[in-house]
Amino acid sequence: MTPVIATAPGKLLIAGEYAVLDGAPAISLAVNQRARVLIETAREGLLEVITTGRQSFPFGWAADGQPVFSGEQPGSFSAMLVAALEVLQPLLPETLPPLRIEIDSSEFFTAEQVKLGLGSSAAVCVALTAALLKLAGHSADTQRLCLDVHNAFQQKLGSGVDVVTSYQGGLISYRRDSGNGITAGSLSWPHGLHMLPVWTGVAASTPELLARLNAYREQHPRQVGEALAALQETATSLAATWPRQDVQELLDQLALYARRLKDLDTQAGIGIYSEQHLLNQRKAAAIGAVYKPSGAGGGDFGLLFTDSSATLEQLAAEFNEQMLISDWSATGEGLAVTGG
Helix, strand or coil: CCCEEEEEEEEEEEECCCHHHHCCCEEEEEEEEEEEEEEEECCCCEEEEECCCEEEEEEEECCCCCEEECCCCCCHHHHHHHHHHHHHHHHCCCCCCCEEEEEECHHHECCCCCECCCCHHHHHHHHHHHHHHHHCCCCCCHHHHHHHHHHHHHCCCCCCHHHHHHHHECEEEEEECCCCCEEEEECCCCCCCEEEEEECCCCCCHHHHHHHHHHHHHHCHHHHHHHHHHHHHHHHHHHHHHHHCCHHHHHHHHHHHHHHHHHHHHHHCCCCCCHHHHHHHHHHHHHCCEEEECCCCCCCEEEEEECCHHHHHHHHHHCHHHCCCCCCCCCCECCEEECC
């Protein structure tokens, strides 16, 4: 059997942060940073993890088909592998041979070994799930299984928008209903809308930020409910406007979404708007651009929007040192699998 290789992209959330958790639509963009998973049969089981270096973790199979590591535990990667094997167990061979599994997420780290907030766990999850299914010769509903594996890994924390973006690629609209059914479709990028992703220099923890929101919501359900309702209203309006490609209206709604996201942050003390996000927002406003955090906030990436190519050039000069993603495409490739 030839090695199975699967790759999947990370994502930037254009709009829908936090609101998507309560059923509002989100708009999400796949980016060029990709996770890569290689699986091949071997003499001995070995999980090799590549982030900014390479670490090797020997393992064998327990009677229940789960990996047992003989030495140091590989942190979240072992939890991801365990989650994948648990969810996919009915589809995999009853007895797996020794496997060498290589997980490479190095493109999600800076040269200084700081993790970029681009949905690396979702990208790894999609690539790993697809590679295991390919190894088993199975052609099931891979997207649904990727969501199930990520839910098992994150204990149902999150909306799944990062998983579906990684699976489908490109620019998508996404919505999850109360029964965990999802609706996702491709979008095109509006002509005349310019975007510049900028890095805050600080990695953030999405689970930590969500935990703060949930803790405050338990204590103050009405206040958080009102702030989220306003955010959901704007997310819904923005998603409805996007296909019409009215750039000025989109800029107005992106600015309104940013304000309402800040209102939620002020109300619940989540930490969405870090000092760097606030500084970036002031600098963008001075040039006449719209700025908002992308994703859970607290650090990671922010997004600058303008309808002027001249303003875009000013932004590129002003934020030059923070531009770690200078090349992106709204038609970027999603999951890709070869071998087997």
